[in-house]
Amino acid sequence: LSCWILYQIVQRELSGENQIVLEAAYSPEKQALFEELVKRFNAGRHTTPSGKRISITAHEMEPEAMINAALAGRFHVLSPDSSVWLSQLEATWWQQQPSEISIVGETTRFAVSPVVIAMWEEAARSLGYPDKAIGWMDILSAAQTDPSFKWSHPSTSSASGLLATLATFYAGAGKTRGLTVEDATAEETIAYVIALEKTVRYYGEGEIAVIQQVQERGRAYLDAFVVQEQLVIQFNEQNTEKLVAIYPVEGTMWEDHPLVFLERSDTTAEQRQAYRCFRDFLLSQDAQMLVLSNGYRPTDLSLALNDPSSPIKPANGVDPAQPKTTLQIPSPSVVQVVRDVWYYTKRKTNVYLVADVSGSMQGEKLSQAKEAFLTFLNLIKGERERVGLIVFSTGVRETVPMAELTTNRQQLQSAISALYADGDT
Numbered sequence: 001l002s003c004w005i006l007y008q009i010v011q012r013e014l015s016g017e018n019q020i021v022l023e024a025a026y027s028p029e030k031q032a033l034f035e036e037l038v039k040r041f042n043a044g045r046h047t048t049p050s051g052k053r054i055s056i057t058a059h060e061m062e063p064e065a066m067i068n069a070a071l072a073g074r075f076h077v078l079s080p081d082s083s084v085w086l087s088q089l090e091a092t093w094w095q096q097q098p099s100e101i102s103i104v105g106e107t108t109r110f111a112v113s114p115v116v117i118a119m120w121e122e123a124a125r126s127l128g129y130p131d132k133a134i135g136w137m138d139i140l141s142a143a144q145t146d147p148s149f150k151w152s153h154p155s156t157s158s159a160s161g162l163l164a165t166l167a168t169f170y171a172g173a174g175k176t177r178g179l180t181v182e183d184a185t186a187e188e189t190i191a192y193v194i195a196l197e198k199t200v201r202y203y204g205e206g207e208i209a210v211i212q213q214v215q216e217r218g219r220a221y222l223d224a225f226v227v228q229e230q231l232v233i234q235f236n237e238q239n240t241e242k243l244v245a246i247y248p249v250e251g252t253m254w255e256d257h258p259l260v261f262l263e264r265s266d267t268t269a270e271q272r273q274a275y276r277c278f279r280d281f282l283l284s285q286d287a288q289m290l291v292l293s294n295g296y297r298p299t300d301l302s303l304a305l306n307d308p309s310s311p312i313k314p315a316n317g318v319d320p321a322q323p324k325t326t327l328q329i330p331s332p333s334v335v336q337v338v339r340d341v342w343y344y345t346k347r348k349t350n351v352y353l354v355a356d357v358s359g360s361m362q363g364e365k366l367s368q369a370k371e372a373f374l375t376f377l378n379l380i381k382g383e384r385e386r387v388g389l390i391v392f393s394t395g396v397r398e399t400v401p402m403a404e405l406t407t408n409r410q411q412l413q414s415a416i417s418a419l420y421a422d423g424d425t
Helices: 002-015 028-043 063-071 084-096 121-126 136-145 159-173 181-185 187-197 207-220 229-238 269-282 285-293 332-345 364-379 405-417
Strands: 019-026 053-060 077-079 104-109 111-120 200-202 224-228 243-246 258-262 350-356 386-392 396-404
Touching: 019 028, 019 063, 019 269, 028 053, 028 207, 028 269, 028 285, 053 269, 063 084, 084 104, 084 159, 084 332, 104 269, 111 121, 111 159, 111 229, 121 243, 136 159, 136 187, 159 181, 159 187, 159 224, 159 332, 181 187, 181 332, 187 332, 207 224, 207 229, 224 229, 229 243, 258 269, 269 285, 350 364, 350 396, 350 405, 364 405, 386 405, 396 405
Parallel strands: 019 053, 019 077, 350 386
Antiparallel strands: 077 258, 104 258, 111 224, 111 243, 386 396
16 A cells, blocks of 8 residues: 555656646856756755645746746746846736736845946056046046957847946936936937947847857957956956956946746746745855855845855955945836937947858748848847848849848848748858
């Protein structure tokens, strides 16, 4: 009888009848941390009050793709890099489900990280570091006076890019709190942001891609770039030539890495219990120590950042006493205005889409390429970017000449949809 009971228990475990599985998505820059946290949680065999085992399945995903997947019903839990995405998630949800409850349920923060300007130590010293507090005006002055000075920040489709852009609008408005639509669209603010954005060398690359390029190419690639603080720490722990984190004197934005439970009409009480169990685990001292060891600042304030075992120290190019000034996240309407105005103020790009349309691309390959091109076009919000299309097989031809999207967006979409495979490579 005991063997039969054991057999039934094992069968229930294998069939999933005796467990709650939460599907969770997390942002790419915290892959090592989040995967280890999930691994440790799952190994602990946590259960709901009814005795069902709780299991977390983790998926790495960019925040905007994460939001789209959540709206489609794919996940139970999200951990984007910033709460700034939650307003976008909620607004879109209300548009799609006006009679439903809010999708953004219980939210907690288990790690935070300031958004900094990472600079090679030599470049920072040339601007007066560490004796002088450096800010956006110093970056602007360096880029305007030295043609070889190269810096970048990601686009506003990433949290670090969006938060850095918000910081520059705050600096242009001369404020640290309460940025309004009027502030963001004031002539003086826009003039300041335009001057700064004209000096940006690269757009579009996310934090991880930039760090990889810096790792491979060093200072020849960039002198300064915007990232989260923990990425500076991780870089310096692996390299001899050091970066330093600049906390802009005008004020710093934070990425707060929320853990969000998604509420839907079919959400169960046991799923909420499972979320809370995972939440409590993330806030436990052992988990918070792991957060700190990965270079993030834990939300458990009893853990000292200046402890000898902490990686948040000057030897790793960062300062646990910084930032001195924290900027306030403005309202969702202001955030959207800043994103829209940024497309106006930023440097414009020239892009050629180049497609292989040889016979070997027949079928799914070409279908996927066409889908990727159309997705890329849809991601370009501004109409003043210049884009063209070149295809090649036996020969090479410019199918759509490069021009501003205001004149050729529809032509590009039609040409991409009409691509067919033929000829040799």
